[in-house]
Amino acid sequence: MSKLRYGIIGIGNMGSGHANLLQAGKIKDAVLTAVCDGFESKRDWAREHLQGVSVFEDSTAMIDSGLVDAVIVATPHYDHPSEAIKAFGKGMHVLIEKPAGVYVKQVREMNETAAKSGKKFGIVYNQRMNPLYQKLRELISSGELGEIRRTNWIITNWYRSQAYYDSGTWRATWGGEGGGVLINQCPHQLDLWQWTIGMMPTRIRAFCQMGKHRDIEVENDVTAYAEYENGATGVFITATSEAPGTNRLEVSGDRGKIVIEDGKMTFWRLRESETEFNKRNTSSFGSPEVWKFEIPAQGPSPEHAGILQNFTDAVLHGAQLVAPGEEGIDGLTISNAMHLSTWLDGWVDLPFDENLHEAELNKRIAESSFQKQASAETAKPADLSGTF
Known part of the structure; x- marks a missing residue:
């Protein structure tokens, strides 16, 4: 054709x-x-x-x-x-x-x-088309950052008013969407979180707050802690009721730290790996020599x-x-684990019991008594020129 x-x-x-x-x-x-x-x-x-x-x-x-x-x-x-x-x-x-x-x-x-x-x-x-995240993935996969030690993503610039949630009867309900900020706004970040560093968490502990400052039944404020097989840790924080919000991703490795914020990437690169420096250092307050680089803009996304x-x-x-399309399951696995951790009030190992998650979700759908009036459904086109 x-x-x-x-x-x-x-x-x-x-x-x-x-x-x-x-x-x-x-x-x-x-x-x-x-x-x-x-x-x-x-x-x-x-x-x-x-x-x-x-x-x-x-x-x-x-x-x-x-x-x-x-x-x-x-x-x-x-x-x-x-x-x-x-x-x-x-x-x-x-x-x-x-x-x-x-x-x-x-x-x-x-x-x-x-x-x-x-x-x-x-x-x-x-967002996989965004040159910033493609560059981050390249720097990590090539070994420039060394072994990943910690990730930290604060993504709270999803401000959504009550009027937004009231605009559709399906919005922010377990039966209509199956979740809140994790399933609606954050799939891109949950995907990028694992795609850029090249590994999935082995277990997660999350605290999802439902309807914080909003009249909704699903999560709109989340703090989660993740652990990885190599000993690395990660923190993921998101919310829809903060103004102004933040979008800052930090990835620390054995060879330095990369920060993406305000559409810019900064690389603090160690002259030698922290591991090697620590082996030879004899000074009580010594620290590795670090060089700061502003990574040039990679062009529009x-x-x-x-x-x-x-x-x-x-x-x-x-x-x-x-x-x-098959990789869509990875970010969803992370958000499902965050929900399940909150529902069970404890750690969730990955992979988790998928039947248990489905049963817990269905329980919330069945028990929902949430009612709201909504404006008529519209077919207003999305502006696909924005960042998310």
Whole structure:
């Protein structure tokens, strides 16, 4: 095929944003041919704004039309795996929005189906396209930072008002989203946390506060502590009610420390490894010689357009995927472990009991008495030019 024909499942906030990118010709060798959504208002929006694109009520009808080669799944979180599995079964290439799903058990089934299908499978981890995090990953994998000793990410610039949470009945509910800040705002950071350093935690202890300063039932303030096989530790802090917020990632290794903040990277590099210095040092208050480098800007991040272009190139030309869909399970495993740690009030070893996590989640869905009034659902397109 000379052009990849895309169909989008769900044209709400993110789906309509992807539609606009494709319609504007931002993605080489790609064309939007069809969309579908269960909400009539969103189908009306599509008919008005997406000229020449076929509009369907459900994904089955869209895929069976023969108009698409690949689908973008941009539905509510719980439906990502089921829609992907359906699409693979009908011979589609699949690109899913984040998160991969709500709980690891359903995502594992999706990954197994993808592997059997022989089709391309990607996830919209657009922050993997960010040159800052690509550079961090490169510096760590090349050994420039030495063995990782500690990570520390404070990501609290997710300010969300009560009006935001009231804008949809599904928002910030166990039944609608399956979680709060960890499942909605932070999937990118939870992915980058393990992707850049190249390792997953072995156990996690988390403290998730539910509805802190907001009338919601899920977590919106989290402090978590992680341990790794090599003895390294990590701290992850996030919240949606702090103003102003912070986004600061520190990674310390045997050869120094790297900090990413305000869109800049700083590398404090030791002249020799701390281990070697400590072996030869005889001064009580001696410390390694350190050099400070401001890592030059690596250029703008192509964000969502970059992921779409990479996925298109993977299908048409065999390019390597920057964000394989199967890897969506890693960040989700971390967020699931944080939830489970809070629910059980203790440490959670990774891998954890997936059936136990699912049972605990279902218990909260069943016991929920949370009620709220919401404004009408809208199909306002997302601005995909921002950082997250």
